[in-house]
Amino acid sequence: MKANYLLPNKYKLFGWILFIIGLIGGIYLVGTDYESDVLNLKVFALYYDGTFFTENSGFFKIIENSIVDELVSIAIIIGGLVVGFSREKVEDEFIYKLRKDSLVWAIIANYIILLLTIIFVYNFTFFDVLVFNMFTPLLFFIIRFNFLKLKSNSNEE
Amino acid sequence: MKNKIKVQRAMHDMTQADLAEKIGVSRQTINAMEKNKYVPSTVLSIKIAKLFKVPVEDLFILEDDD
Numbered sequence: 001m002k003a004n005y006l007l008p009n010k011y012k013l014f015g016w017i018l019f020i021i022g023l024i025g026g027i028y029l030v031g032t033d034y035e036s037d038v039l040n041l042k043v044f045a046l047y048y049d050g051t052f053f054t055e056n057s058g059f060f061k062i063i064e065n066s067i068v069d070e071l072v073s074i075a076i077i078i079g080g081l082v083v084g085f086s087r088e089k090v091e092d093e094f095i096y097k098l099r100k101d102s103l104v105w106a107i108i109a110n111y112i113i114l115l116l117t118i119i120f121v122y123n124f125t126f127f128d129v130l131v132f133n134m135f136t137p138l139l140f141f142i143i144r145f146n147f148l149k150l151k152s153n154s155n156e157e
Numbered sequence: 158m159k160n161k162i163k164v165q166r167a168m169h170d171m172t173q174a175d176l177a178e179k180i181g182v183s184r185q186t187i188n189a190m191e192k193n194k195y196v197p198s199t200v201l202s203i204k205i206a207k208l209f210k211v212p213v214e215d216l217f218i219l220e221d222d223d
Binding site for chain 1 (some may be wrong): 189202
């Protein structure tokens, strides 16, 4: 079974490191209510709606923004993609099936949880749900895939 | 689907790892097949049958619910 969208196995470690750094950074950001003044840089915004205090909205603006949350998001997404989509040491059809099944499971689990939170979570708390939901499909996929792999590994002959 | 991989493996005195290496899959794959948790592809079935020098039908047996 040749799945040509997979990265070589050697990227896996790099992916894990990036993913875990991203997750730790993400938890820290959520813990501090996304208030960060570190790394304030001028950035290019495709569309900027201003904040509650400025009227400076419009397309193609150069604005000031702390890029910590951007870096954390990029680390989680790229790290997660690399972890989930790099080859196993022995990549065969069974592993391919586990990966596919985990993806299906992750999407279904993610949207069931999202549905529940849509029904039961309101106002600004729902903003947190939206933030988490950017990463949960990847996270569920990685957890499920590695869980299935460990399970099939554990029962020896 | 049932299979006789484990029997054949015992007859040829092979471990799961030996068989896995010979046909180029992971040991988990062999384990999952022996536990009837995974139905191999046609390619893999024929590879295993060829290795044990038995017809595919003797190695893999359909069950009523297949």
